[in-house]
Amino acid sequence: MSTVMTPAAAARRELAAFNGRLVGPEDSGYDEARKVYNAMIDRRPAVIGKPTSPTEVAQLIHFAREHGLPVAVRGGGHNGAGLGTVDDGVVIDLSLMRDVEVRPQERTVRVGGGATWGEVDRATGAHGLATPSGIISTTGVGGLTLGGGLGHLTRKFGLSIDNLLSADVVLANGVSVRASADENPDLFWALRAAAGTSASSPRSSSACMRSAPSWPARRCGPSRTPRRSCRSTASSSPPRRASSTGSSRS
Ligand SMILES: Cc1cc2nc3c(=O)[nH]c(=O)nc-3n(C[C@H](O)[C@H](O)[C@H](O)COP(=O)(O)OP(=O)(O)OC[C@H]3O[C@@H](n4cnc5c(N)ncnc54)[C@H](O)[C@@H]3O)c2cc1C
Numbered sequence: 001m002s003t004v005m006t007p008a009a010a011a012r013r014e015l016a017a018f019n020g021r022l023v024g025p026e027d028s029g030y031d032e033a034r035k036v037y038n039a040m041i042d043r044r045p046a047v048i049g050k051p052t053s054p055t056e057v058a059q060l061i062h063f064a065r066e067h068g069l070p071v072a073v074r075g076g077g078h079n080g081a082g083l084g085t086v087d088d089g090v091v092i093d094l095s096l097m098r099d100v101e102v103r104p105q106e107r108t109v110r111v112g113g114g115a116t117w118g119e120v121d122r123a124t125g126a127h128g129l130a131t132p133s134g135i136i137s138t139t140g141v142g143g144l145t146l147g148g149g150l151g152h153l154t155r156k157f158g159l160s161i162d163n164l165l166s167a168d169v170v171l172a173n174g175v176s177v178r179a180s181a182d183e184n185p186d187l188f189w190a191l192r193a194a195a196g197t198s199a200s201s202p203r204s205s206s207a208c209m210r211s212a213p214s215w216p217a218r219r220c221g222p223s224r225t226p227r228r229s230c231r232s233t234a235s236s237s238p239p240r241r242a243s244s245t246g247s248s249r250s
Pocket residue numbers: 037072073074075076077078079080082083084085094112113114133134135136138139140141142143144145146147148149150151195196197198202203204205248250
């Protein structure tokens with residue numbers, strides 16, 4: 001009698017360095033690990049891997065290719081259609097890649113592929129800066145930005161995607177590249193139209209975004225945070241046409 005190895009068991013053997021960051025149906029944490037924001041989505045991935053670096057993202061892609069498994073990338077897990085997960089495939093869960101680095105002089109912020117907007121807002125807000133995001137803090141920067149990204153600052157500063165300056169991307173063949181207006185501009189163009197193409201789109205391991213000055217807190221009273229004062233100011237301003245050329249399909 002031959003024994004067939006499950007994809008999760010194969011992943012544990014072939015990706016030993018993940019050591020505890022691979023979850024399969026036989027693991028006790030599986031149901032928690034496969035959950036996405038929309039509770040109506042009930043997909044059962046074969047393996048959920050949590051990389052901590054672009055190299056590990058590439059290893060998961062390579063594993064999926066070798067085993068003929070479909071791939072889904074999960075950022076914040078908020079996509080209503082459940083694009084961040086997949087039945088019988090490999091979920092690349094970026095939740096351990098959520099570092100946020102603000103460069104106040106450049107007015108930019110570099111964000112890990114699994115970061116949420118709350119984390120970015122906290123980091124930029126500490127410098128009096130803000131990047132156009134969504135209306136709640138728990139959506140992922142990756143998914144919202146790739147879908148356009150519409151929020152309180154959109155009328156003044158455009159969509160989130162309009163503020164994307166560059167992205168470090170792991171391609172479907174496992175190679176890591178940077179995409180920007182100057183480097184791999186065709187890929188950069190594709191990222192700006194990539195929402196929902198999870199099977200074929202590149203995996204962004206981090207992104208650099210423009211961060212504009214937020215309104216000083218005193219405009220809305222000394223106890224308000226800059227982020228809240230942006231919201232209040234935006235809602236009381238006369239409507240302005242967004243300067244965006246992108247579209248929101250989230
Ligand atoms: C409660 C709620 C509030 C929302 N509010 C807003 C809003 O104010 N404005 C707005 O524009 N949208 C909003 N949305 C929609 C939201 O932007 C989309 O659902 C978006 O897809 C969520 O992104 P995510 O990373 O959280 O989701 P996920 O399900 O993790 O990912 C969505 C898609 O993006 C891909 N993806 C995610 N991260 C990466 C990455 N790093 N690299 C490559 N691909 C990646 C995934 O593969 C998937 O295809 C809201 C959604 C919810 C549920």
